[in-house]
Amino acid sequence: MSEKNSNEKRKVVVVQGRDIYEYRAFYQKARRAKYISHLDLYRAVQRTFQRADIPVWFTEGFNPHIYLTFPMPIFLGCEGVEEAFDFRTTADLEPEELMEKLNAAFPEGIRVTRIAAPVHKATEIVRADYTLRLSSEGLSGAELLEKWEAFVSLPAIEAEKRTKKGPKTVDLKPLLYAQSAEADGDCLVLALTTACGPSENLSPVLLADTFAARYGFEPDYRLIRRERMRLESGETFN
Amino acid sequence: MNVKEKLEPLLLKVQKPARYIGGELHEVVKDRQEVDFRIALCFPDTYEIGMSHLGLKILYDIINRDPHCWAERVYAPWVDFEELMRKKGLPLYGLESLDSLDEFQVIGFSLQYELSYTNVLNMLDLAGLDPRAAYRKEDDPVIIAGGPCASNPEPLAGFIDLFQIGEGEEVMMEMIALYRKMKAEGTYTKKDFLREAARIPGIYVPSLYAITYHEDGTVASVTPKDGAPARVTKRIIQDMSAVRYPETFIVPYMETVHDRAVLEVMRGCIRGCRFCQAGFIYRPLRAKNPDVLCRQAKLLCDSTGYDELSLSSLSTSDHPQVEEMLNRIIDYTDEKKIGLSLPSLRVDNFSESLMEKVSRIHKSGLTFAPEAGNQRMRDVINKNVDESEIMRTCRIAFEGGYTNVKLYFMSSLPTETDEDVRDIGRLAQRIVDLFFSLEKRPRKMVNVSVSVAVFVPKPDTPFQWVGQDTFDVIRRKQAALVDSIRSRKISVSWHDVHTSVLEGVIARGDRRLGDAIYRAWKKGCVFDSWSECFHFDAWMEAIHEAGLTPEFYASRTRDLDEILPWDHIDVGVSKAFLKHEWEKAQRAETTRNCREQCAGCGAVKLLARKDGVCVE
Incomplete structure (x- = not known):
């Protein structure tokens, strides 16, 4: 070729x-x-x-x-x-x-x-920006926000991740590059930047599921959206 | 009620959410304000199976062509989603509008196999309706059903308001026209509608028939009332080349069982295999002409983007112009890189040129159905195939590069002995031996896989009187077969015995059996054809609690003079013909196919043209 x-x-x-x-x-x-x-x-x-x-x-x-x-x-x-x-x-x-x-x-x-x-080459992608909206029966957006803020200030976020060699416990925190959160009615709205690429990858849903499991509530996802994929330089994938 | 808001958060909690959201290419979405008749076309199994079913695609297309009508699809939710639906109070809904089923005037079910019946009840319940017709309210939708199992509608008579018997294209639109007319005139009540509908040929309203029984449980009398006909005769399409066929299919996102363009090439079958219900209830044979087929094939493939086209019928190689049809369709599919599949090939007319045409496309495996292991048994079932034809076909296949041959058989056929079953293994061995005797054989290793179904006697066949083998006999015969197989080049698989026996019970069930079906569903039976969901013990309990026994329905040989529960449903073939065939079967005498010689089955009466022949 x-x-x-x-x-x-x-x-x-x-x-x-x-x-x-x-x-x-x-x-x-x-x-x-x-x-x-x-x-x-x-x-x-x-x-x-x-x-x-x-x-x-x-x-x-x-x-x-x-x-x-x-x-x-x-x-x-x-x-x-x-x-x-x-x-x-x-x-x-x-x-x-x-x-x-x-x-x-x-x-x-x-x-x-x-x-x-x-x-760009697909292999140059290292991170992605996501928007998540989630709610849970019986909890207000403000309550969810409070829990979220406590969650992201934890020193480590341990979760079980499925890998080819079976489940293993990993720390998700180093793979969460940036986040901001706000309450909107009964929803928590998250803007997340996580690892996304062939070597390291963090699904925002795994992160949010881990969050929900830690505080013992069942999340209802209202929106999960990938906004863009980015390179190491921060440039948008093109 | 529209369920969209409630539905979306649930979808990420279940397996395969694409089953439950619709939105596929070519689904029909209409303006609710512009239609006055909405019908839910339900398939009582999963999305993947229901979306593969041709009959509902045809009805969906025909009904939606009418600007006043909107037909939508509904499938049975898998158990994980059903649990969530019940927990969150989400009713069953149509995939196009996401409106709950109480917004529909009619809910229709396609009845393709008996083991889907509990799903019919479960879907009605999920729609917020009482499954039992007598307990439903005046304002509830009319519940209808059709499909091959409607040729014995009795086990579901207590749940379904109206059955359409036979081919649905015309009778469906006649029923809808009556419904809309009575609504427009203000004369509609459910009772009056059903009474009027019963006058439409092909419509059976079970509540208009009173059944009495003898003390031994057999039917004593069937009495119609309110002007309903004594016998309901099935409907057929007179001219298959002229009837509308979908120009496109809904193209699912997720993989379905038959994820391809399906072209129906004809209806009916000339063969008369005595075990085969389809071979009798779809008579007479009516083929589409090659011009029509080519046009329909192109329309379907171009509009769906499918890369596989399947030519569907009960026996595609029996199409009267099979070579011309194939030559013309292959010109198109080759150019477009579309794979062509021909299910239902017969061993006796599988020519080398036909083989060459099929193998140009893909070379995976070949499937044939000898059905029985020796000539006497094949004569009993009127398979009209002899061993030299089976061997010739396998030789052509092996020399053409195939190494996997799949053979379908049945055991527990009428008059069958353990020795007859062992002959299945011996035949498979001779096919393996044939492979090694060929100089031109492929280098890959041969594999003959033998799939054995347990015979289930069905209504409207010459075996409708026959007692099915009991458990013990079925198991003994299976052991005999396994014992007869010596080669590791042969692999054997069986149909589950329990499901075959339950199928045997329901297939020839009467109206009383409805209570057992209801009780089984109440005990949690759904998806009975899925081994992980099948609870045989619960079914047996249900049957006994209803005061019945499985033996009465499955393993009892009926008296030839007995009134059978489905005798008042006329599929065209006469009872006298079926009796004659049963007698010939017991003598292992064959009957020639319709093209060679008319056997006088009676189905010719269904044809409008009165020249006395069904087959050109």
């Missing part, structure tokens, strides 16, 4: 002597679509390409399939506003045209907001 003639609209890669065009689509995942898993989303996007009649590039292996990669997959239940997937086409197409075709074919809740040549 070699690169040539790339511009800000798309990257050109050569596969077996043929020019292939690589794009990064930024999309929003909201409303009912937030309840689908990454695998479901992957399949939904593949089918969208089939319906949209885009000359999408298929992998050339034993079992050809649409080439599609997601830099940092979003988890089930989480809305996204600046999420990304990469795809390739066999024709040099305008991003606007691709976006129009994809959006006409996407199901409710998934919308592409822009398409451009990939700038």
